[in-house]
Amino acid sequence: MSMVKTPDQISMMREAGRVVAHALAAVKDHADVGISLKELDELAASVISDAGARPAFLNYHPRWAAVPFPGVICASVNDAVVHGIPDGYVLRDGDLLSVDCGAFLEGWCGDAAVSFIVGTADPVDQALIDATDAALARGIEAARVGNKMGDLAYAIGGEAKRAGYGLLADHGGHGIGRTMHAEPPVPNMGRPGRGIKLEEGLVIAIEPMLILGGKDDYYHDDDEWTLRSASGNKAAHSEHTVAITADGPMILTLP
Template sequence: MVELKTPSQITAMREAGRVVAQALAAVRAHAAVGVSPRELDDVAGKVIADAGATPAFLNYLPGFAKTPYPAVTCISVNDAIVHGIPGEDPLAEGDLVSVDCGAFVDGWCGDSAVTFAVGEPAPADAALMEATERALHAGIAAAVPGAKMGDVSAAIGEVCRAGRFGLLAGYGGHGIGRRMHEDPHVPNEGRAGRGLRLRPGLAIAIEPMFNIGGRDDSRLDADGWTIRTVDGTRAAHFEHTIAITEDGPRILTAL
């Protein structure tokens, strides 16, 4: 069931989104050659704890997983697309790092992701990140009252296919609010003019996931969480939680 939020509830979600944005900014500032993803996870955890918030990912157990998620953030490096478990291996110059983070404040959730390079990115990585982030904002721009969910999906998919990138099949964004994952599903590719009509009060997380290799398939690590590209090419992931308002889309996870 799709739940529409009131203006006051959207304001409450904004507070959760602000904490997530602060955690991601702190992680990005701390990332450097020799720093491990586990250290970055600790940085995010401290920001969330200091804000009096609760991490959304820690111990999360969705239906597809065999074990609860063991960290505060998902940190996916290079060919890992999403759901990477932060480990102890230090980051190296040129690594591509995707960080996904969620938090609850007063029972409301914010969820966001960003990808960045450690040091100077390779040209192909820079192009991948630019296109993925541009697709995110194209999807957000399409999320206006009266539009259809397919308009959001088509805007994201158009950027992906124009750049000849791959798109993680079967994955996309989601409704969000009192729970991290709510209805509706937000596909990263679709037909404009189709699907759910977007109404003020709808809160969704939009999250394109592109890869350089141009393939849509993926493989799952033995940890049961980390999803990687089949061909070992690099991936990027950007996400914002937004609310649809009478005045258009409002980003709830910006600084």
């Protein structure tokens, strides 16, 4: 299957991305001290259902996973970098929460993530989130016709490492379309001028995952999904689905 999408297909992916954006906005607005991750998951499920879409994460079962994913969102708190299960954990003041969400609409997928602080913000944690957003912005800016994937990866990784943060080892973004995870892989570290050439119509999910303290290592939690920083330090995750067009990168997961 071709990795390149037509303008009409990209327009349909934009609608799927809009659903994801609305779900993430609703979750962020509702998240507060005393709210459980399960409540946020139920809210996202409602937003997606009301839009006539279906969640991409619920019951997702890749070959490497022992069990299907049990939630509509990934809700990762503090040292959980990604793939956190939205369980009965009740949010506390100062928690750093990363929420990842995907949805299918008319057979096309959108995927995005946002990180924010619940209640009182520690400036160190806010700086981590800002750096993660900045790395995502650099990656999006590099998603242009004629660049190589290595240029994009270097833009993300260079931004993160210059700021003194770790990058989750062995994980990055991905192609997206009729399936949530497709070719090509989109690494968060790379060398300029290397990798496939970025061409018009390619749609990718770009997602830096930064960790305080400069270390990249992680371990799997007992739930077999959550990835936690090996250092125990907090992490942040930002993601957008982006189409590469002749006019530059087009973010598909905005409201």
